[in-house]
Amino acid sequence: MDIVIRESKIQFKNPQIGQPTRAIEEHYNGRRILANVDGEERMFRFKKDELPFDIDEEGMIQAIENRLSE
DSSP: EEEEEEEEEEEEEOOSTSSOOEEEEGEEEEEEEEEEEETEEEEEEETTTOTTTTOOHHHHHHHHHHHOOO
């Protein structure tokens, strides 16, 4: 399986309602990854409990492979 990460966007959400959201690890809510999988562009969404905040590209590829094998 050939996976190439094209784009990764981190999503944030403040745990306290009504307060401003900041781009910090405590407000991390998930990640959206746009990847080419075997030549086909696909989008994957991962919640904060599925993918850690400080993951690298190899970890993202592994998470996508795990999601596709399920």
